[in-house]
Amino acid sequence: MPCTVVVGAFWGDEGKGKIISYLAVRDKIDVCVRTGSVNAAHTVVFKNKKFALHMVPSTFVYEKSRLLIGAGVNVHVAQLLKEIEETGVRDRIGVDPQCSIIEDKHSAIDKSSAHLKGLGTTGWGVGPAQEERVRRTGKLARDVPELQQYLTDVSLEANAAIANDKNVLLEGTQGLMLSLFFGTYPYVTSRDTSASAVCAEAGVGPTKVDSVLLVLKSFMTRVGAGSLPQELSKDEAVRRGWFEIAAGTGRERRSAPFNFDIAKRAAMINSATEAVLTKLDILFPECNGVTSFEQLCGEAKEFIAKVETETGVSVSLIGTGPSVFDVIDRR
Numbered sequence: 423m424p425c426t427v428v429v430g431a432f433w434g435d436e437g438k439g440k441i442i443s444y445l446a447v448r449d450k451i452d453v454c455v456r457t458g459s460v461n462a463a464h465t466v467v468f469k470n471k472k473f474a475l476h477m478v479p480s481t482f483v484y485e486k487s488r489l490l491i492g493a494g495v496n497v498h499v500a501q502l503l504k505e506i507e508e509t510g511v512r513d514r515i516g517v518d519p520q521c522s523i524i525e526d527k528h529s530a531i532d533k534s535s536a537h538l539k540g541l542g543t544t545g546w547g548v549g550p551a552q553e554e555r556v557r558r559t560g561k562l563a564r565d566v567p568e569l570q571q572y573l574t575d576v577s578l579e580a581n582a583a584i585a586n587d588k589n590v591l592l593e594g595t596q597g598l599m600l601s602l603f604f605g606t607y608p609y610v611t612s613r614d615t616s617a618s619a620v621c622a623e624a625g626v627g628p629t630k631v632d633s634v635l636l637v638l639k640s641f642m643t644r645v646g647a648g649s650l651p652q653e654l655s656k657d658e659a660v661r662r663g664w665f666e667i668a669a670g671t672g673r674e675r676r677s678a679p680f681n682f683d684i685a686k687r688a689a690m691i692n693s694a695t696e697a698v699l700t701k702l703d704i705l706f707p708e709c710n711g712v713t714s715f716e717q718l719c720g721e722a723k724e725f726i727a728k729v730e731t732e733t734g735v736s737v738s739l740i741g742t743g744p745s746v747f748d749v750i751d752r753r
């Protein structure tokens with residue numbers, strides 16, 4: 423699997439962090455490039471400890487993995503330094519000098535703007551930081567004294583690793599329905615979240631990519647404002663066991679049943695080569711912790727088959743619980 427891109431199909435929170443941490447250990451991911459910004463939290467449960475990573479790549483659980491932050495990223499310096507300490511990765515993390523920097527003023531604008539509040543942003547200030555970057559008045563990682571020791575040419579490292587047949591993973595954040603281009607505008611984030619954009623933020627061209635893993639959750643969730651087809655009431659979500667609280671912001675997530683049209687469109691726009699279905703155990707509790715396909719109940723197998731026919735891609739990984747190894751690997 424030399425170069426793999428992992429992206430979300432819905433509104434983020436599909437379980438990308440958990441799947442990426444599984445791939446890190448199982449496939450020995452030599453290099454991981456994280457994209458996006460601090461608004462996204464990737465949850466990794468490893469050795470009974472829960473991490474909500476806003477900046478550090480989710481492959482940190484594999485101790486040989488080189489962790490990189492691509493030039494397209496908006497870096498929150500304090501959050502990055504805090505996570506470097508928590509994960510103990512100081513000697514193997516690198517930041518591109520051209521990353522832009524989110525400052526306190528960006529978060530202040532995000533939180534005080536009536537328009538942005540109406541969209542239900544995370545409040546981290548990513549939109550205002552992007553605006554400043556586009557205006558070409560932004561501060562870059564190369565200007566920040568605390569980051570000097572981590573600076574590296576990320577695109578050069580990633581492309582050299584691919585050329586040397588290393589396993590490289592490009593870590594997408596959020597989901598296609600939050601894309602500035604393809605999502606539910608204006609109720610979207612401030613960047614494109616598709617596989618192509620992930621490559622661009624990392625500095626890797628499309629011909630270098632071998633596989634695109636589309637992460638689909640077995641039901642859909644959304645935080646913030648904007649449409650959510652067939653949204654359930656909170657009571658119904660709780661009854662079904664679908665009610666979630668956001669890892670990053672602590673906000674309540676809205677929920678709805680899996681939507682095959684959205685999944686199909688996400689497979690197309692991302693040119694997905696494989697799909698990953700997460701949280702199958704929430705839909706079918708009897709599947710919790712199962713690691714072989716044969717042990718799944720008939721209904722779960724039918725659901726997976728329908729996902730495959732509707733999206734046109736095979737479901738190669740299935741999440742059956744929160745821990746890194748609660749996975750059915752059909753590859």
Ligand code: IMP
Pocket residue numbers: 433434435461462463541542543544545546547548549595596600609610611612645646647
């Ligand atoms: P912003 O990205 O903070 O500007 O927020 C814009 C919209 O994207 C809001 O609806 C947020 O809740 C949503 N959003 C941003 N990042 C994530 C994420 O990582 N997971 C889920 N929703 C997100």
Ligand code: MG
Pocket residue numbers: 434435462463464465669670
């Ligand atoms: Mg999340």
